[in-house]
Amino acid sequence: MIILGVILIFLVVLTFTGGIFFMYMKNPANLVKSGMAAVKSGNWNQAIKIYNSLLEKDTQDPEPYFYLGVSYIAKGLPDTAKKYLDHILDKALNNTIITDYMVYSRLAEIYSKKNDLDNALKTLFLMKTIKPQDAETLFKLGVIYFDRELYEKAIENFTECLNIDRAYHKADLYLGLSNFHKLKYKEALPHLLLAQEKLSGPETSKVPFYLGLIYAKSGNNKDALKYFQTALKEGFSQWQCYKGIGDALMQQAENQKAIEAYNSAIAAADFKDAKGDDIADLRYNLGSLYSRSGNIKSAFIHWKELAVTNPNYKDVAEKIKIFSEINKEDILSRFYSMPGAQFKEVCKNLVLGMGHEIRNIAMTPRDTIQIYSIYKENKQKMDALIEIGRFSSEVGELVMRDFAEKIVLDRIYKGIFITTSSFSKQAIALAGTRTIDLIYGDELKKLLKKINF
16 A cells, blocks of 8 residues: 555656646747757757747747757758748848847858858848948958959948948958959058058968068069068968069069079969969069079970960960070070170170170160170271170060160160060061161071180
């Protein structure tokens, strides 16, 4: 009897407590608390069960849809999650339900992480409707436009964000980058400088790099070099930083250092990810620098590499053709590849061998040698200006026009232009209208043989 009584009491207690639990769980407010607890603890199966129960009670409440979406994403089922999240957005866009601002905020974040930018954009527009003066919403809108390369729209939203909150310096970063991509370098500069001063972290390593690009485009190679070196120290793309450093050094005529920087770019671990005209420009410049230093073999290697991937880039096809011809002729090859000091001496001997008396000799910005001379065999001893260059491509009209103008300005009677390459039709035509003789190819070889080169 005692045992039977105990069992009876146990059943009564169980029935009573079970009823209480059932009543507790039937209360929507209690279900919401339990659902939130399940979400916070990461018990996604329990959360799904609870929010499905809530959904059965009220299909108009957006919260179950939202947390079901969150739970299914956590379980690695994004397609199932999307069904619930899209339901919230669809209802909201049709004004059939009103949801809390924070739900939209979370929803926008989820869509952004899923790279569903269309729905992220729609959600952010809803957030902007609820809080039109919210700087964060405007910033997020700007970022989506930026990622889609809609830079004018991005500029509009980042500007509005900063008008509301001038201390929102991440907007300065993106506003600067957006203006840069629109080629508005003057507008980009102050925002990037402010971002450089106020922000920190991995994302800001790109700031000094873009500052370097802006200063390089304005011709301020000293500051460009400084910012490219800073970007390199802060962990930005190695190959891009080294290329920027090489470009700046090349503009400063520090050719050997530029060669080292370009080679460091090619050796960088992330160079394998490089693509587009940046690589072509790097290869082209490196070939040009080797060409200037007389290293035909290395110049040829880089131009041939470039020709494989981008055969129509600038005049690379012409350079390869000219270098192939130079390499066939041992005398031209030696003349082209000799060190600078030796080249200068050979040029002096060349001019003397032509019957001229040297008055002055100088290097030009295009790495040619200009020699002012007097032609002794002429009874009147006429002044002459002789320019000798180791060109790897045709001498064009602009170079010839510059040479012709110098002859006029210096009141020189005659000009002689000597090159290892050839002349364009336009350059030949221009020289024909002036007192300018053109020497190249076989005629140059004859002159070199005459001085026993």
